[in-house]
Amino acid sequence: MGYTATLARLLVLLACLAQTTSASCVVDSFPVKQDFDTRRYSGMWYGLQKRDPEGLFLQDNISANYTIDDDGVMTAHTKGRVTLFGFWVVCADMAAQYTVPDPSTPGKMFMTYQGLASYLSSGGDNYWIIDTDYDNYAITYACRVLKEDGTCDDGYAVVFSRNPRGLPPAIQRLIRRKQEEICWLGQFQPVLQSGAC
Ligand SMILES: *[C@@H]1O[C@H](CO)[C@@H](O)[C@H](O)[C@H]1NC(C)=O
Numbered sequence: 438m439g440y441t442a443t444l445a446r447l448l449v450l451l452a453c454l455a456q457t458t459s460a461s462c463v464v465d466s467f468p469v470k471q472d473f474d475t476r477r478y479s480g481m482w483y484g485l486q487k488r489d490p491e492g493l494f495l496q497d498n499i500s501a502n503y504t505i506d507d508d509g510v511m512t513a514h515t516k517g518r519v520t521l522f523g524f525w526v527v528c529a530d531m532a533a534q535y536t537v538p539d540p541s542t543p544g545k546m547f548m549t550y551q552g553l554a555s556y557l558s559s560g561g562d563n564y565w566i567i568d569t570d571y572d573n574y575a576i577t578y579a580c581r582v583l584k585e586d587g588t589c590d591d592g593y594a595v596v597f598s599r600n601p602r603g604l605p606p607a608i609q610r611l612i613r614r615k616q617e618e619i620c621w622l623g624q625f626q627p628v629l630q631s632g633a634c
Pocket residue numbers: 480481502503504
C-alpha cells in the first residue's frame with residue numbers, strides 16, 4: 438500500500454511540475470533586464486554561445502558593435518559567418534536599428550536589420566535583453582513564432598561577452614540559470630571566435 442500511495446503522490450507531483458514548467462515557458466512571462474540602459478550596453482560584444490532558429494543563421498565569429506546616436510537611438514553593426522545556398526561561406530555584414538515599443542520595458546526591443554550586401558537577408562525580430570551586467574555578459578532572446586499556448590515554437594538566443602575568449606565560471610553558472618528560465622537549457626552551442634570576420 439505504501440508503495441502505491443508513494444507512487445500516486447509522485448505522479449501528482451510530476452503532473453504539477455509539468456504544469457508549472459510549461460506555464461513558466463510562456464514567452465510573455467520571461468523576465469528581461471530591468472531598466473535596460475542602452476548607453477551602458479554600447480560598444481563591442483562577441484558571441485560565445487547561440488541557440489539557432491530554423492533556417493539560416495550566423496554560424497561563428499559573431500560580433501556586434503552597438504552605438505547610440507544623438508537622438509538616443511541604438512544601432513548595431515553585426516558580423517558573422519554564414520553559409521549561403523549550402524556552400525558559399527561569407528562573413529556577413531549586417532546593420533540593425535532598435536526601437537522600444539513599450540517604454541516601461543526598455544529591455545524588450547524590436548530590431549530591424551539589413552544585410553550590407555544584396556545576397557544577405559533583411560527583416561525584423563524581437564530583441565530582448567534577458568540579462569546583462571553591461572561589463573561582462575549579455576543574453577539576447579528572440580522568439581519568432583509562438584505556439585498556441587504562448588511558448589516558443591521558433592526563435593534564437595545569443596550569449597554575448599565583452600571578452601571574445603570567454604566568461605568566468607561564476608558568470609557561466611548565472612547564464613545557465615537564465616538559459617533554464619527561457620526554457621532552452623542544453624540547446625546552446627558554442628560560437629567559435631577566431632577573430633577572422
Ligand atoms: C564601434 O563603432 C564605433 C562607432 O562607429 C567605432 O568608433 C569603434 O571603433 C567601433 N569598434 C570596433 C571595435 O570596431
